[in-house]
Amino acid sequence: MSIQSPNEDKMETKRLLNGTHEDNLCGCGSSAVCHPARAPHRYIMLLFMCFLSFGSYFCYDNPAALQSTIQQVMKVDTEQFELLYSLYSWPNVVLSAFGGFLIDRVFGIRWGTIIFTAIILIGQIIFAMGAQVNSFLIMQIGRFVFGLGGENLAVAQNTYAVSWFKGRELNMAFGLQLSFSRMGSTVNMLSIEKTYNAVHFDKDYQRLAFTFFTGVMYCVFSMVCAFVLLYFDKRRSRWLNLEAAETGEVVHLRDIKDFPLSLWLIFIICVTYYVAIFPFISLGTVFFEDKFNLPSDSAHFVNSLVYLISLGASFLFGILVDKTGLNLLWVFIAILGTLVAHGMLAFTWISPYVSMILLGTMYSLLACALWPMVALVVPEHQLGTAYGLMQAIQNLGLAIISMVAGLIVDNKGYLVLEVFFCANLCVALFCIVVLYIVDSAGGGQLNQSAEERNAFISAAEELKTRTSIGEREDLIRITPLTASQLRGRYLTCVGVPPTPDHDGMGRLLPLSCPHPLK
The missing domain is CATH 1.20.1250.20 (MFS general substrate transporter like domains)
Incomplete structure (x- = not known):
């Protein structure tokens, strides 16, 4: 049994997640x-x-x-x-x-x-x-x-x-x-x-x-x-x-009240x-x-x-x-x-x-x-x-x-x-x-800027290929943080609970340092 390298495994994961069938394509289907x-x-x-x-x-x-x-x-x-x-x-x-x-x-x-x-x-x-x-x-x-x-x-x-x-x-x-x-x-x-x-x-x-x-x-x-x-x-x-990769979340008209300012x-x-x-x-x-x-x-x-x-x-x-x-x-x-x-x-x-x-x-x-x-x-x-x-x-x-x-x-x-x-x-x-x-x-x-946004998008795409919670938290930790997010994590480390911060997409960021009470 052959063992795939980490890069090959990563490429195979992306291919399976994307659902592309390039291996079976021929003729026009394989062209750009x-x-x-x-x-x-x-x-x-x-x-x-x-x-x-x-x-x-x-x-x-x-x-x-x-x-x-x-x-x-x-x-x-x-x-x-x-x-x-x-x-x-x-x-x-x-x-x-x-x-x-x-x-x-x-x-x-x-x-x-x-x-x-x-x-x-x-x-x-x-x-x-x-x-x-x-x-x-x-x-x-x-x-x-x-x-x-x-x-x-x-x-x-x-x-x-x-x-x-x-x-x-x-x-x-x-x-x-x-x-x-x-x-x-x-x-x-x-x-x-x-x-x-x-x-x-x-x-x-x-x-x-x-x-x-x-x-x-x-x-x-x-x-x-x-x-x-x-x-x-x-x-x-x-x-x-x-279609298989859709979120599956249901949209309700009442969601309008939750739209951000x-x-x-x-x-x-x-x-x-x-x-x-x-x-x-x-x-x-x-x-x-x-x-x-x-x-x-x-x-x-x-x-x-x-x-x-x-x-x-x-x-x-x-x-x-x-x-x-x-x-x-x-x-x-x-x-x-x-x-x-x-x-x-x-x-x-x-x-x-x-x-x-x-x-x-x-x-x-x-x-x-x-x-x-x-x-x-x-x-x-x-x-x-x-x-x-x-x-x-x-x-x-x-x-x-x-x-x-x-x-x-x-x-x-x-x-x-x-x-x-x-x-x-x-x-x-x-x-x-x-x-x-x-x-x-x-x-x-x-x-x-375009560079900052591209880095954020690349990180989000990489996140989709991770399957374990630990890997997802590791990826989020290396995402560039704002000043307010850095301050919040510092306060958490010294025992002062900060106001929950977000990553700009409405998701709470995981704590990089455990709270002393935990």
């Missing part, structure tokens, strides 16, 4: 492109993840690209026009959190994604049909149905990304997803008015209907991507035995930041025409710069955050830069191109640094619920602020609206400072 554990295959799947939301983002800003046209053809004011965005957001105040719960407990990530893309498709069809019969009410119903799937699809997309890329590449994956999503928004902003002007029907509302039906094709394309991911994600689970601060930052972005873009075209006297084509282009810049910047910033870490620092810079951009738009006559380029850059940076932080503060089996709740709170803010924004424009004008946006960003800036303090007190995981 086909094997689900290899980077090339994961990047191909990331491409399909990115296109999951292309149709949703293209259709979401259909109204913003045709604001003046919709108001004229459908005979509505700005407040009524903004209902097309509020009605998208209102159902997601509840359903985003519930959708995340369904992903975790009922449908699963695969079928949940298909169901949500189907709802988006149906909503866009109803929206276009409302224009076809010249009924603004039916258009509103279509936006409501569209919203039932839109944010839930974003939750599913985020959960897919974490499942495939949790660890060193997650920020890059989020950044690339945002880039492709905003490609849909950019294509919409730059093309949909041209589509409207290129078609000719007896009635203008029929031209609107034809224009909105172009979005249906993109929704079908996103649904095809959902089916592709269903097949390959199921194949990945079978090959890598991931740092997660709630992330939620507040999310909503107070994004209400200064999306409602502004929905009204931006007319703003640029009125204040800066830009022609319609130029106003549309300037308004699309946020999305256009995010096409490339999000991916690059994702790599930047992956390489440097320091998520909290990047979020702080992004909020501060966005506040400067809105201040320039409100109080100066500097070219709007400058302000919108800055706004687009900061928007891309924040998304790459903020959203991945959720995966650092909650267990993986609760990620669907956490991201769903984050989307729900974001949509509550967007639903309210969209209506408030339309009311402000109708009664007070765009200057007051910009001041209102700046006030929201100040709240976000305050919360990021508080989050830094809270995170530092708990070990500073959210603002770790």
Whole structure:
């Protein structure tokens, strides 16, 4: 009987735990492109993840690209026009959190994604049909149905990304997803008015209907991507035995009350930041025409710069955050830069191109640094619920602020609206400072450098291969400790019981020195 060396035994243990069957693979299955554990295959799947939301983002800003046209053809004011965005957001105040719960407990990530893309498709069809019969009410119903799937699809997309890329590449994956999503928004902003002007029907509302039906094709394309991911994600689970490696823990909605303070601060930052972005873009075209006297084509282009810049910047910033870490620092810079951009738009006559380029850059940076932080503060089996709740709170803010924004424009004008946006960003800036303090007190995981985070991840992966309690405690002992953890262990050694410390993941650290009473 041959005796394995420690290294060989370690490799065999990892192979068995991972459940890979590389010894039995041949042909395409043994290649990097086909094997689900290899980077090339994961990047191909990331491409399909990115296109999951292309149709949703293209259709979401259909109204913003045709604001003046919709108001004229459908005979509505700005407040009524903004209902097309509020009605998208209102159902997601509840359903985003519930959708995340369904992903975790009922449908699963695969079928949940298909169901949500189907709802988006149906909503866009109803929206276009409302224009076809010249009924603004039916258009509103279509936006409501569209919203039932839109944010839930974003939750599913985020959960897919974490499942495939949790660890060193997650920020890059989020950044690339945002880039492709905003490609849909950019294509919409730059093309949909041209589509409207290129078609000719007896009635203008029929031209609107034809224009909105172009979005249906993109929704079908996103649904095809959902089916592709269903097949390959199921194949990945079978090959890598991931289903057997699941935690087995059950998620309850009551777990929400146990979410850490740092997660709630992330939620507040999310909503107070994004209400200064999306409602502004929905009204931006007319703003640029009125204040800066830009022609319609130029106003549309300037308004699309946020999305256009995010096409490339999000991916690059994702790599930047992956390489440097320091998520909290990047979020702080992004909020501060966005506040400067809105201040320039409100109080100066500097070219709007400058302000919108800055706004687009900061928007891309924040998304790459903020959203991945959720995966650092909650267990993986609760990620669907956490991201769903984050989307729900974001949509509550967007639903309210969209209506408030339309009311402000109708009664007070765009200057007051910009001041209102700046006030929201100040709240976000305050919360990021508080989050830094809270995170530092708990070990500073959210603002770790890339080297520190990689060391922590490597230690966690190594821990999974250990089977005895003694080995697990030995590994934890060599994990770098914070100042507060070192102080606690010192107090324990001299006989003073410290306040229980944690390792940043919600787990109590074992004592390195026995208590004298023990």
